[in-house]
Amino acid sequence: MIHAICRRITGNDADALDATQEALISIVKGLHRFDGRARFSTWAYRVATNACLDELRRRKRRPDPGLTDAHLETSYIAAAAPRDPGEVVSAQVDVDAALGDLPEEFRTAVILRDLVGLDYAEIAEVLDIAPGTVRSRIARGRARLAKNIAGNQTPRADRQSSQP
């Protein structure tokens, strides 16, 4: 799950791997700081989330190589046989691009809720914010995603042909 969180927050495989590695190292090194007041998983998610946000900040300081052809090919989910609504949508929407369009604070909140399945109280603990803020961020994040879905539900071939 740590890698999944990192993958969705960072939006690409390379950064996700780096962030996952940093998260695991932080967890090992910081075990003695875990005081048991929260569940271990909650603490680990918090460490992972922070590692991802650190990775994003490092990435911002690096030159952006731009999207590669390979990324453009793989960023669309093939979904030959979608099985659930998420896959139906993801067959038509670039998940990484959609999530990447969200501000970090919205993105982490919706990922912790919809990917990890934490409740609002747990997310509040992970992100060290008030539960009411969690509720607001999730709603705003989903609203933006819904807008993206509505604006991008065009056939994949059409979208690809529109790429420069």
Add this chain to the structure above:
Amino acid sequence: MTDAIHPDDELISAYLDGEATEAETARVRSSPELMARADQLSMAAALTATNVEPLSASSIDNLISRAVDAGAEPGNIVDLSVVRRRRRLPGAIIAVAAGVVALALAVPAIRAINFDSGSSSNSASAPMATSVGDTAVDQKSLSASSATSTTIAPPTTAAAAAAADFANPDEISRYESALDSTTTTGGVAELTPVPARSTSWGISQLPAPDPTAFNPLPDELPTMMDIASLGEYIMIEFSLGGDAAGAPSGKAAAVDIPPRCGLVVGNYLDGPQPSLNLSAPLLATDAAQVTVDGSSQLVILVRDAAHHAVALVVDLPGCTAVTPLEIDP
């Protein structure tokens, strides 16, 4: 970029997550407009929930091994339950612990080891030797032919260290150094050598106990058989008794040993029954008893899967028995 947020998005989103109140839920369900918006947000949630392609097993192994290599210096590993437990310690217990340390500081040296056959003072006839530290659990050092002189560091070092703050790696190191410097030879009980993943913790070739000395092993430790089946937690109760004046009445330490390295958080005395709580996947455990100015000191040696040795030093004047008390998985 505008958020394009519906005025009731927070309400609807909370409804989707089961975080809305009953009144809020009723409101959403009664409104076709809100339900339509709920469908839109639900699609957004489903998008985020799209599975991430899992890493390969080899990638996971690499990530974990690099993390362990980078962060798992021995001193870094501290038992978490100890931290939690220490946080809950009432001030009185800590005060008693300080008293124990002070008492230990007054003891000049360990003078004798009373654990050989039929005699509480004849260390020359003791069948084996051990030390407290990494080499202590080496069964060779426990061979019956290795009886030699006794060299025991003052218990003050170990006792003081045992009460140290083991959340601090420096303190852990200091404690382990103290243990390494504490060696005993002669008059030390030999437990049955236990192979990897101990299935027994018993005593072999043990001479008859000296009824006048603290000697928990013959009668009690055999009841602690099948350590592996105990899981990671063993609680041992040390019964106080005997004629030792000023025998502490109280609970001895809650001691935990984390899986990957041994470390012992110091004992304290409080309450009617001293007890120790060990948690570790134990591979081998040996125990020795020494007497310091009439006060018994139990030394339990534990070796875990990584072959780290730990020593648990307990000052228990008048202690008469060691019995397993409770298993806490």
